Each structure stands twice: as structure tokens, then as C-alpha cells.
Amino acid sequence: MALMITDECINxxxxxxxxxxxxIYQGVNIYEINPQLCTECVGHFDKPxxxxVCPVDCIPLHxxxxxxxxxxxxxxHQLQQDKVN
Structure with missing residues (x-):
């Protein structure tokens, strides 16, 4: 699953x-996560x-x-391939 940032975000x-x-990018009111780019850090880290680092625990599964x-x-792997091309 991709992750999402809830309205509890304190920016x-x-x-x-x-x-x-x-x-992750700055949305209109709070930070947002593009689900097409989110891999929950799979391929990079063991945990998202x-x-x-979130101090208010506002990033659940989408x-x-x-x-x-x-x-x-x-x-x-597709995102890594896209970076090369």
C-alpha cells in the first residue's frame, strides 16, 4: 500500500x-504523498x-x-529504471 498523510499533519x-x-510534497494545507511514487520505502529501507520521523503519527496506510x-x-524497480532513462 501507499501511505497517506492525514489532516493531523502539523507541517x-x-x-x-x-x-x-x-x-512527499507540500499540498495546499498539509504535506501529501503521491501514491504512484510511494513504495513504503521498500527497496530502500526496512521501514517507511x-x-x-513523524512527530504526530499522522502517516497511515492509504x-x-x-x-x-x-x-x-x-x-x-520501475521508479529506479525511470531515473536512469
Whole structure:
């Protein structure tokens, strides 16, 4: 699954630089996560880095983007290939 940022976000700016896929960006009111780029850090880290640094615990799994670890790994490989091309 991709992750999402809830409206409990306090815009502390710590999650955005931690994302290895550049999936986190400043939205209109709070930070947001592009589910097409989010791999839950699969391929990079053992745990999602945004969740690790979030001081208010406002980054749950996104219920509309259900993906198995294998799917997340495939997405990771595709994103890496896109960087090369």
C-alpha cells in the first residue's frame, strides 16, 4: 500500500526530505504523498522513513492503494529504471 498523510499533519517539514522516492510534497494545507511514487520505502529501507520521523503519527496506510510487498518492490524497480532513462 501507499501511505497517506492525514489532516493531523502539523507541517513540521521532517518527512519530505526523508522520502527516497520524492513522493512527499507540500499540498495546499498539509504535506501529501503521491501514491504512484510511494513504495513504503521498500527497496530502500526496512521501514517507511516518513513514519519513523513523524512527530504526530499522522502517516497511515492509504486504504485506496492496496499493494503487496512484491508489488511495492516492482514499483521500486520501475521508479529506479525511470531515473536512469
Amino acid at each position: 513540521c517539514d521532517v518527512c519530505e526530505p526523508e522520502c527516497p522516492n520524492n513522493a 522513513q516518513c513514519q519513523e 486504504p485506496q492503494y492496496i499493494e503487496a510487498k512484491e508489488d511495492l518492490m516492482l514499483k521500486y
